[in-house]
Amino acid sequence: MTQNPLTLAEKVWNDHLVVKGEGDAPDLLYIDLHLVHEVTSPQAFDGLRLAGRPVRRPDLTIATEDHNTPTWDIDKPIADPTSRTQIEALRHNTKEFGIRIHSLGDIEQGIVHVVGPQLGLTMPGITVVCGDSHTSTHGAFGALAMGIGTSEVEHVLATQTLPLKAFKTMAINVEGTLRPGVTAKDIILAVIAKIGTGGGQGYVLEYRGSAIRALSMEARMTICNMSIEAGARAGMVAPDETTYEYLKGRPHAPEGADWEAAVKYWNTLPTDEGAKFDAEVFLDANTLDPFVTWGTNPGQGVSLLDSVPNPENIEDPNERAAAERALEYMDLAAGTPMKSIKVDTVFLGSCTNSRIEDLRAAAAIVEGKQKAEGVRFMVVPGSARVRLQAEAEGLDKIFKDFGAEWRFAGCSMCLGMNPDQLAPGERAASTSNRNFEGRQGKGARTHLVSPLVAAATAIRGTLSAPADLEGN
Amino acid sequence: MEKFEVFEGVGVPLRRSNVDTDQIIPAVYLKRITKTGFEDALFASWRNDPEFVLNQPAYAHGEVLFAGPDFGTGSSREHAVWALRDYGFKAVFAPKFADIFRGNSGKQGLVTGEVSDADIEAIWQKLEANPGEKATVDLVAKEVRVADLTVPFAIDEYTRWRLLEGLDDIGLTLRDEQSITDFEAKRESWRPKTLPAKGA
Numbered sequence: 299m300t301q302n303p304l305t306l307a308e309k310v311w312n313d314h315l316v317v318k319g320e321g322d323a324p325d326l327l328y329i330d331l332h333l334v335h336e337v338t339s340p341q342a343f344d345g346l347r348l349a350g351r352p353v354r355r356p357d358l359t360i361a362t363e364d365h366n367t368p369t370w371d372i373d374k375p376i377a378d379p380t381s382r383t384q385i386e387a388l389r390h391n392t393k394e395f396g397i398r399i400h401s402l403g404d405i406e407q408g409i410v411h412v413v414g415p416q417l418g419l420t421m422p423g424i425t426v427v428c429g430d431s432h433t434s435t436h437g438a439f440g441a442l443a444m445g446i447g448t449s450e451v452e453h454v455l456a457t458q459t460l461p462l463k464a465f466k467t468m469a470i471n472v473e474g475t476l477r478p479g480v481t482a483k484d485i486i487l488a489v490i491a492k493i494g495t496g497g498g499q500g501y502v503l504e505y506r507g508s509a510i511r512a513l514s515m516e517a518r519m520t521i522c523n524m525s526i527e528a529g530a531r532a533g534m535v536a537p538d539e540t541t542y543e544y545l546k547g548r549p550h551a552p553e554g555a556d557w558e559a560a561v562k563y564w565n566t567l568p569t570d571e572g573a574k575f576d577a578e579v580f581l582d583a584n585t586l587d588p589f590v591t592w593g594t595n596p597g598q599g600v601s602l603l604d605s606v607p608n609p610e611n612i613e614d615p616n617e618r619a620a621a622e623r624a625l626e627y628m629d630l631a632a633g634t635p636m637k638s639i640k641v642d643t644v645f646l647g648s649c650t651n652s653r654i655e656d657l658r659a660a661a662a663i664v665e666g667k668q669k670a671e672g673v674r675f676m677v678v679p680g681s682a683r684v685r686l687q688a689e690a691e692g693l694d695k696i697f698k699d700f701g702a703e704w705r706f707a708g709c710s711m712c713l714g715m716n717p718d719q720l721a722p723g724e725r726a727a728s729t730s731n732r733n734f735e736g737r738q739g740k741g742a743r744t745h746l747v748s749p750l751v752a753a754a755t756a757i758r759g760t761l762s763a764p765a766d767l768e769g770n
Numbered sequence: 771m772e773k774f775e776v777f778e779g780v781g782v783p784l785r786r787s788n789v790d791t792d793q794i795i796p797a798v799y800l801k802r803i804t805k806t807g808f809e810d811a812l813f814a815s816w817r818n819d820p821e822f823v824l825n826q827p828a829y830a831h832g833e834v835l836f837a838g839p840d841f842g843t844g845s846s847r848e849h850a851v852w853a854l855r856d857y858g859f860k861a862v863f864a865p866k867f868a869d870i871f872r873g874n875s876g877k878q879g880l881v882t883g884e885v886s887d888a889d890i891e892a893i894w895q896k897l898e899a900n901p902g903e904k905a906t907v908d909l910v911a912k913e914v915r916v917a918d919l920t921v922p923f924a925i926d927e928y929t930r931w932r933l934l935e936g937l938d939d940i941g942l943t944l945r946d947e948q949s950i951t952d953f954e955a956k957r958e959s960w961r962p963k964t965l966p967a968k969g970a
Binding site for chain 1: 786787788790792793796797798800801802803804805815838839840843844845846847848849851866868869870873874877878887926927928931939940942943944946947949950953954957958959960961962963964965967968969
């Protein structure tokens with residue numbers, strides 16, 4: 299045992315300390331990688347301009363267009379004038395301040411949290427920030443990755459640092475082996491249902507245990523991605539051989555002697571034996587079912603085999619009131635079996651579940667099957683490269699033969715800033731991360747699901763697991 | 771940033787928990803590239819409901835918001851703070867705030883004070899009993915007063931100091947520029963660089 303055992307998060311924190319805060323003042327941390335997109339950056343660039351400040355490290359900054367970009371007809375001008383203005387502002391700002399940008403139509407364009415790992419910019423032991431709460435995704439590599447607001451975006455652009463208050467640490471221990479049909483998405487939905495949307499507040503979560511170690515990098519990204527839905531500032535997984543194998547050879551991964559030095563350092567990062575977490579949570583992977591949400595926050599989830607809960611059985615008055623409101627909004631009655639809920643649309647995409655493994659898993663389920671009548675199935679790859687890879691593997695053909703819409707990369711219906719929205723009252727099974735009121739369109743109703751459940755639901759028309767397809 | 775010491779304004783009871791930033795400002799309003807003018811976007815979907823608290827004349831000019839626990843969860847959009855600020859809110863009180871929202875608020879001069887569940891209930895009752903009642907936010911004494919009720923609130927000391935002094939974050943950090951430069955000199959060569967661009 300080491301003398302002063304530390305957690306993964308504490309090690310990364312300590313190694314980025316520029317100035318230690320005295321008394322109540324925050325620590326000043328160095329930021330290794332700053333990801334930028336069009337929605338949360340215009341006002342930050344404006345702030346710099348007003349103060350006459352340059353971007354301190356354009357070489358640690360990269361921008362992509364994702365939130366507003368259309369997923370059809372990407373060669374045509376963006377129809378919505380305000381979306382176009384935002385994209386044009388990003389192009390103008392990145393040019394003026396010398397920042398690399400991957401615009402719509404560029405082969406490296408895509409959702410910012412898909413592009414960073416894909417380029418090999420996301421790596422263990424670094425600090426990553428972006429003006430987007432799902433920056434927690436990058437923690438899957440053992441990076442300390444946090445979503446920030448626009449003022450902080452301006453702060454990082456100007457100083458490459460961020461004043462941050464020390465976090466508490468929480469271990470999320472997931473032991474055992476997932477059963478077939480159960481995925482990383484089900485783990486994280488179950489974790490959030492267990493600790494609640496505020497349960498992680500003030501914490502950096504570390505996902506640990508045999509079930510996490512067995513996951514691929516993309517599955518780990520799905521889990522870390524939704525850390526923010528539990529209120530946490532970040533989620534992390536310690537780097538291991540799976541991490542190194544995924545990273546090695548990517549365009550910006552270290553090479554030669556740098557790679558050797560990096561691996562040597564990365565091997566020191568996992569939490570020391572005897573290190574203390576401020577809180578611990580345990581989840582049994584062996585007994586986990588596919589998980590789906592019934593309400594309007596990501597903590598309102600149950601096993602797919604279960605029914606819509608009865609608010610009367612909820613003790614906490616705030617939670618009970620929230621559940622009552624949610625059922626009204628979702629137009630669901632307590633006691634309704636989750637599997638009997640019919641959907642209008644299935645959305646496969648978002649920074650949570652739009653990577654090649656997600657598309658492969660869904661394609662394997664729908665291949666040769668019939669789509670349920672009247673159900674719309676949208677498939678939106680996370681990046682232009684994911685789309686190309688899927689096409690090289692023939693997945694696009696499987697989806698199109700099934701009757702799905704095969705679209706271009708972007709955030710799309712996850713938040714409906716582009717034309718990809720649900721109509722009022724429409725119900726969706728969505729592989730995204732938020733089932734908030736109106737998130738996917740005004741009056742729209744969202745059930746969060748895994749890619750496997752999304753695919754099975756597209757076949758049966760009601761919320762379903764692949765296991766329900768036998769005989770279909 | 772303006773200094774904040776003591777402020778008095780109309781208190782608004784928002785009897786909801788888990789008010790996420792998609793409710794505070796829906797994504798369609800995020801397309802603007804300005805930093806002001808978001809007042810029409812605040813709680814945009816809820817304001818379609820004539821019963822919604824801000825649609826009641828007594829609360830239309832609300833300046834101090836009192837909400838249930840887990841206020842500001844979800845998306846990191848700072849627009850949520852701008853919308854509250856542009857509408858006229860100077861302070862929000864709740865039993866618990868989401869971290870990013872609280873951080874964003876402090877940077878824009880919006881006070882976020884944590885009060886207990888029991889105190890928020892007591893304040894709601896006071897405000898509902900007399901719609902349009904004013905609330906006094908005293909950042910110096912760390913208390914909020916509504917009619918004959920005085921309730922303590924929690925706010926971290928550093929944020930409080932910055933709000934009291936009206937200090938800008940970037941300016942504060944740039945006082946440590948030499949330390950940043952020293953740190954950069956030791957930064958290992960394996961760490962990521964976006965330029966020169968590799969890949970396509």
